[in-house]
Amino acid sequence: MSQRSDPIGVFDSGVGGLSTLRVLAQQLPNEDFVFFGDSANAPYGNKSQVEVQRLSERVVQQLQAVHVKTIVIACNTATSAAKPQLMAAHPELDLLGIEPALKAAVDAGHKRILVLGTALTLSLPKLKAQVARFQGQATIYPQACPGLAELIEHQADAEQVQALLHQLLQPYANQTIDAVVLGCTHYPFVADEIQAELAQLPTVYTGDAGVAANLQRHLQRRQLLNVTPHVQQIQLMSSRKTPAELALYRQLLGLEG
Incomplete structure (x- = not known):
């Protein structure tokens, strides 16, 4: 016991x-x-x-x-x-x-939310159900980040991480993203770098x-x-x-x- x-x-x-x-x-x-x-x-x-x-x-x-x-x-x-x-x-x-803190971001009033995660996390019903639940309250952009967890896991140099983040986040660079939900526990180690790739330094949420x-x-x-x-x-x-x-x-x- x-x-x-x-x-x-x-x-x-x-x-x-x-x-x-x-x-x-x-x-x-x-x-x-x-x-x-x-x-x-x-x-x-x-x-x-x-x-x-x-x-x-x-x-x-x-x-x-x-x-x-x-x-x-x-x-x-x-x-x-x-x-x-x-x-x-x-x-x-x-x-x-x-779990990804999508509810916390929505409850805080954010209207354009980028959700970053692994391809498997984003493909499974659990996160899909969360996204569907909140789509009426905010515009939610799920974005898979292949290779990012690997770079963090193996302590890759900053230039490699920055290059991959730039490639992954380029479609959102000039958009109004007011919150980023980090759906992988590796990602908080590069939270500052993620923010820097986006125009408005959005609020970052982890679980x-x-x-x-x-x-x-x-x-x-x-x-x-x-x-x-x-x-x-x-x-x-x-x-x-x-x-x-x-x-x-x-x-x-x-x-x-």
Whole structure:
């Protein structure tokens, strides 16, 4: 049985989920975390749905082995492609997933919203249903970003990232875009560069605040919220089991460098 003092598991296809973990750790300072980055198979966005399901199942099993009380899928692609199957296969599993913050952008009154995501995330019914739900309230432009998560995952130089963003966002450069929804947890690492490609420096939305609030409510409801102050522990794991990879995780998380 899960205990309040057990850690929370967080996983992503690679380094992207560290942007979400950073927010979760800040919002829930009494919680400990175990992060698993499947960097050996990153990114998930260019894979088939069946492959994402298989990889997500394998990561979940590794997190269960270290006795986490809840698992947060810090990957929009895995949330859309694999969460229903994971819940069906593991009815005992306490599982939450991140989602693009399209509702938050619409609720804030934005009228021309660019949604950036992987091709797989944008093609699946979950995001399509969100877009259809809000189309009457705002003009929404879904834009796939092939190759962007790969560049971020492999820490490509700034010139490569800028060149790809310029190519992807050129159709919107002179349009009035007042909000950008980042539908991939890799993308917050280049949020400033994304803004710079657009004329009005639009407001940027991620799903991090939403999933953090959802996680806190969920733990309170399940009586699993750790209220005991202590020095927060964050364990980092990766399918690419090298000291350099884990050092990169620590750096991106702000634990060093």
